[in-house]
Amino acid sequence: MAAIPAVAAAATSVFTFINLSTSLPLARITHCRLRSVIAASSLSNTEFNINFAPPKPKPSPPPIISTSKSDNDSEEQLYTPWIVRDGKGNPAPASLLHAMAIAKTSKKKKTKTKAKSENAPKSKPATFSTEPKYSKAARRFYNENFRNPAQRLSKILAAAGVASRRSSEELIFQGRVTVNGSVCKTPQTRVNPEKDIIYVNGNRLSKRLPPKLYFALNKPKGYICSCGEKETKSVMNLFDDFMKSWNKRHPGEPKPRLFTVGRLDVATTGLIIVTNDGEFAHKISHPSSNLSKEYIATIDGEVNKRHLIAISEGTFIEGVHCTPDLVELLPKQPDISRPRLRIVVHEGRNHEVRELVKNAGLQMYALKRVRIAGFRLPPDLMLGKHVELTAGNLKTLGWKK
Template identity: 75%
Template sequence: MAAIAAATTAFTSLHLTRSIPYTRRHIHTLITSSSTKFNITFAPPKPKPDPKPDPVIPINTNPSSDAELGEQLYIPWIVRDENGNLTLQSTPPARLLHEMANAKTSNKKKKGKEVGSKAAAVVPTAEPKHSKAARRFYNENLRDPPQRLSKVLAAAGVASRRSSEELIFQGRVTVNGSVCKTPQTKVDPARDVIYVNGNRLPKKLPSKIYLALNKPKGYICSSGEKETKSVMSLFDDFIKSWDKRHPGEPKPRLFTVGRLDVATTGLIIVTNDGEFAHQISHPSSNLSKEYIATIDGEVHKQHLIAISEGTVIEDVHCTPDSVELLPRQPDLPRPRLRIVVHEGRNHEVRELVKNAGLQLRALKRIRIGGFRLPVDLALGKHVELNQGNLKALGWKS
């Protein structure tokens, strides 16, 4: 700017002394021909503000999880922690997962006349039926197979299997309107119409029942109605409350698995499942039975040897699995023997004790197979068996 001002001053002075007009070329010549040096400087440009760096978000990751992911591409989630800081994690927040789990998947109803008209146009259709293939698979694999007529009558509680066969032979049973005199006839209670003495058999059979009874002394193991002191009379309350616990099912016909004589107490199994009773009572099951025998008088070593050698019962030599003299207890002054047998012949333990020259005062069965009589089960009381108890008894259903 100073150089321009000097040139202007020189030009003015010359213009005053000369009357010759000057052009722009003359002015440029005067400026460039001048020997004056100008120290021209310019102010530095205004510095621009540095851009603020992006906030660094701490990454809250687990090294072990990173190693597992490797080069796998995953979506990060930015979550604010309890202190208000933002963290980066590879899994969705727990609150979001909880809300997604509890969210309703049903479609929201739209408001408007159009939706109402569409809803009015929808006609309810009948529920689709199962296909033939599905019904065939159910009938072949899931439906109970047909059973013998005598077995169905016994399971329905009409009578025992032998008594049911007598009813069939007498012509008092009809199947689908025709008299049937063959107990081996296969029937299905759910499909076939069965009448006994003019009363129709229910379509649904009662559920299978498995009970363990602590039999008292003086009761016999018989289901005959004429017996006044049968173990079946101990289940009167159980049968009376059957309708409340199993509505719509007929009452079961209970019977004992095997027998205990009138003077023997302890464990006996009661059920309405004939196959179960046959399996665990058959000699092929080889179930051991443990008894506690209370003896009058003293027991010596020769008595134990005589019992262990066995005795002949019904022309069969029966030998016990083990014989043991139990330690004396203050509240039980009489000696007690623990005798284990597996054949279970009629009065086997009593005959073994008698053959050894001992006098038996009391006999109690405390175990069948792997199931032991509960210690807290009082005389005359029963308890339902669960699947574990049935397996301990050798039931392989």
């Protein structure tokens, strides 16, 4: 009971202090009041029963799962195997775990690199997937000296469409060609149309050569394969419309000079290649290329087995014994009354198929070429029409464009 007057006295002093200091701010008044209460409570020996809020519960550790079955599971202390602990069962500090992890990963990396170095083959030197870039001066030097090398004068004239190679040589021998202001009478002279000034019959040769062209023509009967200007029914006359529209389709480019690859007789129809590429024509037409050519021969009369044997045995043409690769009698068709033979040759001698049929005692009614190497005449290509060859067609002919 003696503590009650002491508390009352402390409270009275506090209120008195508040009344005297009404001019002070509220925060200072509250602070002073708390200090007075604490001081009064410390002077008295009274014990107050003050209860504070309970502390926040700590998160419970995850349940320990035992992998081994035993009867004394409740008595034994279980530990998770992936937690490192010391001898007393306490978990190891985080710094130790971090150091152990770094050590393990570094060892694994080293072993991997060793295994790779032992088993892997020797590395190849690095190669550029794209061409490196050079300066303008380097590109100019390359283009002037290596990109377009000098070629023979007669070949340049033929490629430019002036005339055939033989006719170009005749023009050079006649002194009608000048190179850099001087008359040149040697067809083997090396020139470059981009660097040298070439005149033919007073007309300057264009620096730009025409693009390479390749056509498949279905040659009709009565046309010859000569490129002479005096011929009225030449194969080249079938390209008149193409040449007239050249300037519209290719402005600024010189007109190409087209010619046939090999020849067909006047009476022979079918597939023939027309181009302005001399190297391509030489490779296709040369006997060393061994390109097979397929013909369909229509015979006037009956064909027996002895005729087929006679054709397969071959005949002599210009002193050379020529034998076909294949001779076959095609089955009869309702719309074709005459028998037909399929004959395949590869040498390409002059009149070879006609001589083989004549030597067998047969009379030729019509002859048509339908295939050269792997390229076959399109069935929808009409007589006198042409179609431009694609890169795939040239590949079947054994030429890479």
